[in-house]
Amino acid sequence: MADFADRYVTEPDPMAAYERLVDTVEALLASVRPEQMDDPTPCGDWDVRRVIAHLADTTDVYATLASTGEIPEDTPTYEDPIAAFPIQAARAREAFNAPGYLTEVRPTPIGPQPGSVAVQHVVNELLTHSWDLAKGLGTSTDLVPDIATRSLESWKVFFADYPREAMGFNFDEEHETAEGMTEADRVAAYLGR
Numbered sequence: 172m173a174d175f176a177d178r179y180v181t182e183p184d185p186m187a188a189y190e191r192l193v194d195t196v197e198a199l200l201a202s203v204r205p206e207q208m209d210d211p212t213p214c215g216d217w218d219v220r221r222v223i224a225h226l227a228d229t230t231d232v233y234a235t236l237a238s239t240g241e242i243p244e245d246t247p248t249y250e251d252p253i254a255a256f257p258i259q260a261a262r263a264r265e266a267f268n269a270p271g272y273l274t275e276v277r278p279t280p281i282g283p284q285p286g287s288v289a290v291q292h293v294v295n296e297l298l299t300h301s302w303d304l305a306k307g308l309g310t311s312t313d314l315v316p317d318i319a320t321r322s323l324e325s326w327k328v329f330f331a332d333y334p335r336e337a338m339g340f341n342f343d344e345e346h347e348t349a350e351g352m353t354e355a356d357r358v359a360a361y362l363g364r
């Protein structure tokens with residue numbers, strides 16, 4: 172457990188990275204026009220609306236997990252996922268900032284881990300799906316390059332310990348990278364987008 176956490180948590184300050192990613196998501200959300208909600212994204216068959224709902228859901232699930240130790244059984248449905256994201260992100264922030272949370276071993280979807288592992292995972296998710304959203308909206312994918320570089324290393328640790336073939340998630344085989352790609356593009360290529 173400690174070995175995985177030491178390798179997986181690549182952010183020197185996971186909460187600072189979380190805050191920067193929340194800001195990144197909120198800036199993207201501010202640019203969404205109503206007619207774009209049904210536009211496709213590179214994330215499987217998810218449209219812009221579904222990616223935004225997943226961003227809200229991720230922060231909602233991890234806020235609940237951090238505050239109660241329980242993973243919610245049902246995926247929430249958001250009438251307005253754009254409005255839901257900042258509310259859920261604030262809930263997660265509050266739960267992650269609880270005294271001792273980052274170092275205490277708590278339940279996670281991959282078993283007991285320090286809270287820093289959960290925050291790193293949320294950082295990785297927000298970065299990845301911000302990229303999906305940016306592509307779906309046709310905007311720049313040059314998103315928080317320093318965090319993207321560390322997120323790529325974190326994803327590599329994750330899939331070394333939990334092979335993507337066994338996970339059943341929407342991650343395809345790694346794609347080749349090319350010169351001129353942004354750091355977030357490199358993360359997306361690693362995840363098969």
